[in-house]
Amino acid sequence: MLTERADTVIGVDTHAERHAFCLLDARSGLVLAACELPATRAGYREALRLARRRGQGRRVWSLEGTGCYGAGLARLLAQKGERVLEVERPRRRGRDGRLKSDALDAERAARAVLAGDRLASPRRGGEREALRVLLAVREQEVGVRRGGLNELRALVVTAPEQLRERLRGMRGDALVAACLRLRRQAGAEPAAAACRLALRSCAERVAQASARAGELEREIAALVRALCPQLLAEPGVGPISAGYLLVAWSHKGRLRSEAAFARLAGVAPIPASTGKTIRHRLDRGGDRKLNRALHTILLSRRRTDTDTIAYLKRRVSEGKSEREALRCLKRYLARSLYRLLERCATTA
Numbered sequence: 001m002l003t004e005r006a007d008t009v010i011g012v013d014t015h016a017e018r019h020a021f022c023l024l025d026a027r028s029g030l031v032l033a034a035c036e037l038p039a040t041r042a043g044y045r046e047a048l049r050l051a052r053r054r055g056q057g058r059r060v061w062s063l064e065g066t067g068c069y070g071a072g073l074a075r076l077l078a079q080k081g082e083r084v085l086e087v088e089r090p091r092r093r094g095r096d097g098r099l100k101s102d103a104l105d106a107e108r109a110a111r112a113v114l115a116g117d118r119l120a121s122p123r124r125g126g127e128r129e130a131l132r133v134l135l136a137v138r139e140q141e142v143g144v145r146r147g148g149l150n151e152l153r154a155l156v157v158t159a160p161e162q163l164r165e166r167l168r169g170m171r172g173d174a175l176v177a178a179c180l181r182l183r184r185q186a187g188a189e190p191a192a193a194a195c196r197l198a199l200r201s202c203a204e205r206v207a208q209a210s211a212r213a214g215e216l217e218r219e220i221a222a223l224v225r226a227l228c229p230q231l232l233a234e235p236g237v238g239p240i241s242a243g244y245l246l247v248a249w250s251h252k253g254r255l256r257s258e259a260a261f262a263r264l265a266g267v268a269p270i271p272a273s274t275g276k277t278i279r280h281r282l283d284r285g286g287d288r289k290l291n292r293a294l295h296t297i298l299l300s301r302r303r304t305d306t307d308t309i310a311y312l313k314r315r316v317s318e319g320k321s322e323r324e325a326l327r328c329l330k331r332y333l334a335r336s337l338y339r340l341l342e343r344c345a346t347t348a
Helices: 041-054 071-079 102-114 127-157 161-167 172-180 190-227 239-249 258-265 288-304 306-317 322-344
Strands: 008-013 018-025 031-038 059-064 083-087
Touching (some): 008 102, 018 041, 018 102, 031 041, 059 102, 071 083, 083 102, 127 161, 127 172, 127 190, 127 239, 161 172, 172 190, 190 239, 239 288, 239 322, 258 288, 258 322, 288 306, 288 322, 306 322
Parallel strands (some): 008 059
Antiparallel strands (some): 018 031
């Protein structure tokens, strides 16, 4: 139990400008101190001094939002050797759910630890955090490229006939390259001149987003090779999928088992039996980016990997739908990749 491993629990309700702190005695549950401090390094140090002064013995910090507003505090506490756990923000339901204060939320975070709730260790910084920010920005650039290509196709549909005949049938990079070569023509009609300008402007945006995404992907691949090159040797695992796996896994020992990793990925089986039908359904929760990475790996394997193709055929012949067979395969994939990460990956 926690009371055997800690004497003081510090709950923290994190916000952009100020954090609320509540110190509890782990054995009696009495509130020892409560305060609000600015979300700055000076405020973090003052909170640590308060915890050392008022909370005797071993300490545990229970933070909300360690990946957002609480990231700075979590990093400083980790540097100081403090034990930090992450607690979910409380759900606000019903009329009473609107009655809250930051002080009450900080106390609730601390009591969640005393209640024995299963809390996770915060994800680490270093190379893992570098991967996270690179993946986030790369996803934005890919979205800009996708939106720009859709806009280009829509402009071509309504373009003047001469332009439409010239660009019809082109896709992707070929369409972008053709639009980049468009120039203003002397004596052209206003509509045709405006369409040329719009097409070239949109193509420039797509080209710039593609170049930025390519640069980010090279950095991501270098970080993945430094952290776990064995991942890239797995069938169907590319740098982007490997990056999402490493970001979710974070570091050895953060997740208690491969079953917890499967639940985090949203691939753990959920019973959906009724009457004489015994089946399991897909999980719609968990880390959807991690789930998408596993799905992308399977899409590649089902085309090229003979073992994956044979497994899917066998499960379908047993009466399962292809969707159910993929769910089973995702669970096995999560198990094997988790064991590989625990065995081979390193994070600083």
